[in-house]
Amino acid sequence: MTVSTAAPAIETSGLVKVFGETRAVDGIDLTVPAGTVYGVLGPNGAGKTTAVRMLATLLRPDAGEARVFGHDVLREADAVRSRVSLTGQYASVDEDLTGTENLVLLARLVGHRKPAARERAANLLAAFGLTEAADRQVKNYSGGMRRRLDIAASILHTPDLLFLDEPTTGLDPRSRNQVWEIVRAVVAHGTTVLLTTQYLEEADRLASRIAVIDRGKVIAEGTPGQLKSSVGAGAVHVRLRDAAQRPDAERVLSRTLGVPVEQDADPVALTARLSGVETEAGAAEQASRALAELAHEGITVDDFSLGQPSLDEVFLALTDHPATTEKETAA
Numbered sequence: 001m002t003v004s005t006a007a008p009a010i011e012t013s014g015l016v017k018v019f020g021e022t023r024a025v026d027g028i029d030l031t032v033p034a035g036t037v038y039g040v041l042g043p044n045g046a047g048k049t050t051a052v053r054m055l056a057t058l059l060r061p062d063a064g065e066a067r068v069f070g071h072d073v074l075r076e077a078d079a080v081r082s083r084v085s086l087t088g089q090y091a092s093v094d095e096d097l098t099g100t101e102n103l104v105l106l107a108r109l110v111g112h113r114k115p116a117a118r119e120r121a122a123n124l125l126a127a128f129g130l131t132e133a134a135d136r137q138v139k140n141y142s143g144g145m146r147r148r149l150d151i152a153a154s155i156l157h158t159p160d161l162l163f164l165d166e167p168t169t170g171l172d173p174r175s176r177n178q179v180w181e182i183v184r185a186v187v188a189h190g191t192t193v194l195l196t197t198q199y200l201e202e203a204d205r206l207a208s209r210i211a212v213i214d215r216g217k218v219i220a221e222g223t224p225g226q227l228k229s230s231v232g233a234g235a236v237h238v239r240l241r242d243a244a245q246r247p248d249a250e251r252v253l254s255r256t257l258g259v260p261v262e263q264d265a266d267p268v269a270l271t272a273r274l275s276g277v278e279t280e281a282g283a284a285e286q287a288s289r290a291l292a293e294l295a296h297e298g299i300t301v302d303d304f305s306l307g308q309p310s311l312d313e314v315f316l317a318l319t320d321h322p323a324t325t326e327k328e329t330a331a
């Protein structure tokens with residue numbers, strides 16, 4: 001029997017990057033186990049891309065250490081580069097080439113001979129649902145198609161560690177789902193994925209652990225369940241038929257859910273943030289109990305929803321301030 005001494009996919013301690021006055025990454029400690037999806041969640045300007053670029057050896061840290069599969073990103077950059085691949089936040093494919101041309105070119109660059117490069121390109125285009133678009137110039141692709149081509153390009157050779165920097169920002173729900181499927185398939189083949197995102201829902205669906213970063217620092221770390229139990233598993237929103245019933249509804253909701261209930265600006269609407277529930281099933285069960293109780297008390301509900309917390313709600317719970325974007329910070 002062999003004892004596994006495999007190093008984590010990523011290990012950083014006190015990682016720092018400063019740009020002028022900005023401490024873009026301000027002392028980050030992370031451990032990413034191999035074979036998992038790790039989510040890095042944060043708003044614009046939090047330092048996600050800067051951290052990823054240091055880990056991918058594209059940017060020199062100013063302080064601290066980072067190791068990828070046990071290799072130091074500065075002293076053993078070549079060993080790191082041979083094991084990682086990066087799908088940047090902004091597409092890296094050539095707009096004037098077709099999907100096939102892009103992938104064949106990149107496959108040639110990573111050392112495939114021409115027939116093998118063609119075959120690999122065709123297989124990836126098929127796997128990513130791009131066969132029909134294979135011979136069109138990339139500038140005529142939709143955002144979702146570009147993103148898929150970009151991820152295809154970064155797994156031409158299967159990397160041990162794949163960085164996906166906001167792979168679904170700006171995509172419609174259908175394209176987002178396709179990218180999620182691809183990420184799951186990549187991980188099923190043994191690749192470790194570090195995924196940055198501004199969506200809690202995305203990190204929750206894909207990642208086994210999540211680090212929340214704000215202004216270059218990790219402000220929370222754990223499993224999605226742990227994170228949601230600290231920030232609340234979501235919010236119940238109800239709209240009543242009759243504004244006069246709102247005080248009664250508020251009482252019933254706060255009694256059944258055991259949390260404070262907020263009156264929205266809309267005079268028939270109420271919001272209750274669930275706490276102490278870790279799973280969507282648990283949240284759904286609480287919400288349905290509350291609905292049954294409202295009906296039992298003769299309160300008519302016109303509309304009801306149960307939503308996951310937004311990034312803003314996560315930040316409010318963790319930091320007492322909403323997720324500030326770069327512009328707001330600078331203003």
Ligand SMILES: Nc1ncnc2c1ncn2[C@@H]1O[C@H](COP(=O)(O)OP(=O)(O)OP(=O)(O)O)[C@@H](O)[C@H]1O
Pocket residue numbers: 019022023024042043044045046047048049050051089198326
């Ligand atoms: N090359 C650079 N020169 C100067 N400042 C930079 C540079 N790169 C990043 N920054 C600054 O560092 C901070 C972190 O930026 P970074 O791009 O890492 O954030 P991010 O979390 O990736 O944001 P987004 O979600 O918008 O992509 C920001 O304040 C940004 O303006």
Ligand SMILES: [Mg+2]
Pocket residue numbers: 048049050089165
């Ligand atoms: Mg970024």
